[in-house]
Structures are given as C-alpha cells and as structure tokens.
Amino acid sequence: MLYDKYRNVYYRFACPNTTVDNNDSYLEIIRSGKKQFSILILDYNFNIIGETLFPEYTYVPTVHFINEDGLYISCSHFKNPNYNDDWLKFQRFELVEE
Numbered sequence: 001m002l003y004d005k006y007r008n009v010y011y012r013f014a015c016p017n018t019t020v021d022n023n024d025s026y027l028e029i030i031r032s033g034k035k036q037f038s039i040l041i042l043d044y045n046f047n048i049i050g051e052t053l054f055p056e057y058t059y060v061p062t063v064h065f066i067n068e069d070g071l072y073i074s075c076s077h078f079k080n081p082n083y084n085d086d087w088l089k090f091q092r093f094e095l096v097e098e
Contacts, residue, residue: 001042004066007095009049011071012040013061016053032077033060039071041095052093059091070094 002011018035020026029035035057041050054061057079064073072090076083 002064002066004071004095006066006068008044009095010042010044010046012042014038014040015061018056028078032079033062037061050095063088063090065090067092 002013003009004011015034015037020029020035036054037059038051038053039061040048041052043049054073057077058075059080060074060077063076064071066072070092071094072092075089075091076087082089
C-alpha cells in the first residue's frame with residue numbers, strides 16, 4: 001500500500017488471477033510485475049473510493065513513484081509494443097473526481 005500525501009489517499013496494487021501462455025517465460029513476466037494488475041484507491045479511513053484495472057502487459061506495477069502532480073507508473077513492460085530496452089518510461093496518472 002502506498003500513501004499519497006498530496007491527495008490524502010492510499011493506493012493498493014492487486015493482481016487478479018490470470019492465465020499465461022505456455023510459450024511465455026513465467027520468470028520474465030513475474031519480474032515485470034505480472035500480466036495484469038489493478039489499483040484500489042482508498043480514502044484516509046480506508047474506504048474504497050475507486051479502482052482501475054490496467055491493460056495486460058503494458059505497465060510494471062513494481063516500478064512507480066508519487067509526485068505532486070500524480071502517480072507515475074512505468075510503462076516499460078517487456079511485452080509492451082512500445083518497449084525499448086534503452087529507456088525506462090513512465091506514465092502519469094491523475095486522481096480526478098467524477
């Protein structure tokens with residue numbers, strides 16, 4: 001669980017059950033943070049206020065940081081079509097009320 005002091009919320013990363021193709025390297029997928037994950041957003045009383053399911057093989061949930069302008073998650077998953085071994089890329093996510 002991560003605390004976001006700028007927005008006074010917690011982020012909980014969770015990995016749903018998924019299946020992996022037998023031709024894939026299980027070890028590489030685990031090192032890259034699994035096939036798919038979601039983030040539960042909790043308020044200061046730990047009430048769930050939102051959840052986001054991320055696309056398969058796109059982001060690395062174990063490589064992230066929180067900054068004043070949002071939550072940054074690495075999009076350098078080795079199975080991401082835009083993956084480049086020479087770059088560590090991040091995408092910023094903002095918490096917005098609907």
